[in-house]
Amino acid sequence: MPHTAPPPDSRARDDAAIPDELAESAVTGAERDAREAADRAQITIVEARDESAARLIAEVGARVWGPRGTLAPNELRALMHAGDPVHLALDRSQPGRDVVGFAVGFVGWSPLLHVHSHQVGVVDGHRRRGVGYALKLAQRHTCLSHGITDMRWTFDPLVRRNASFNLGALGAHAAAFHVDFYGAMDDAINEGDASDRLEAVWALARPLPSRPSAAPAIRGELVPLLVERDGRPQPTGADPSAGAMLAIPADYETLRRQDPSSGRAWRAAVREVLRAAYASGLRVGRVTDTGYQLVAGDDA
Template identity: 45%
Template sequence: MSPALVHDAEIGAALAAAAADVVIDTIDAIADLQLLREVMNQVWGPEIVPPRNLLRGMAMAGSGIALARRHGEAVGFSIGLLGWSDGVHFHSHQVGVVEAERGSGVGYALKLAQRAQCLARGVTEMRWTFDPMLASNATFNLVRLGATITSYIPDCYGARTDAFNTGDVTDRVKVLWRLDRPVGAQPLAPDAAGQPLIALVDDGPQVARSFVSAQPGAFIPLPDGYHSLRSEHPAAAASWRTATGAAFADCFESKLSIIGYGPLGYVVGEAL
């Protein structure tokens, strides 16, 4: 691993933490792990907070467990572990930020801290999943960080009752972030002739259905404010999720790829 690359990653992580006004520390002490559990409970609720002994075991093994603090108050966290399926990589299982601090750069700082930690240990790939229905997640992961979608996983985690997923299915896309490349990517627009893979119909608020086959230059649009739509019009939200899942499945079954994200949605490209 190039010392210059590691140094640049560490500088980038430090600058991101400074911009967010946080200090990010890898933790293993019992008191810190308990604080982590309390922050996780604030972010997601008690359903998915792991037991302290499991976190302690992960920390003892050297897994990346970190807290972001501002003036001593914990405002975010990250949890990950080393994996070797399809090559050695770091699986970033969870990054969470308390509600009042979302959009303040804490999540970005946590991701860059993970990147620097990985590169210092010779690991050049990071993977994780995110909900493809959320435009903010797509922008953060694919544009701000520069990760790429590698697969679509229906109901990845099964039924969950937490602050974000109760009553919904946990469809996810899996992404790969190449850590030895520059951070970030440009927002993409589809070709001028590109067709949306989801069409709107008039018998309900933003009800959607798949209607054309995937091809390079096409795009997968998203509804505005999926969580609000799910709360106010659950049937429409369910229709959007079903149609979006079908569009992703069509892309990957056709040996195509998702090459980025932009104002119109996910952009379809040739196989990578």
């Protein structure tokens, strides 16, 4: 089916909600947030605009995901030429100012005008210093500078650290669940695993939350949907409901590498819960130290 161009007023819903003076304030605040995050991470973030930058991103992407896990230089160059948000993170702490991370996004219009943040990669050895956070904030500033107020991307619901970052540190919400979103994947991180994904939606003009760690688990008041027994998930038989608790492994990435059978069991069990939850109007809400709390869709 051919793509249909969006109507000229496709972003009116968001722009109408943001007066000009507030929009200007949001852009100014986003620029400050991005600059401060880059300073904390000791990096300089630049927009990538030429063929040499495309090659650098492809090389860094291959270091993160392997040679089959990132875009080719010609594809990256095309995105840059079209004006899509593509950023490089340069390490200020080293004389060579090596590239330690990148972010690649592109403009989309379904269901409304937004940027899809396709890939954010940080070189091993430079993680946990705020590089990824600073790159996301640079994307946010670029989007708001062009009048785009929504950003979207997908993430693996079983990787708790990513969920905590996306939903907690950034303040996005998990708007949808997609079963095997990318189909079979063959990159160095995800090879052999199903590509179930939650879709994050980030309202960019809103102030950033404080940067929390995963919220502490509420014990004794949430209905558990899965419990862990001998490293594997055990359904409790409870139906998904607002306030119910969905457990996920503390470190799924290590689990699937060391015990693929248990990894597949968790994938299947979490898939069934999330599929039922989203079909009934529930959403993943906050991230706790054991998993997710489900909430009604309007509260997500």
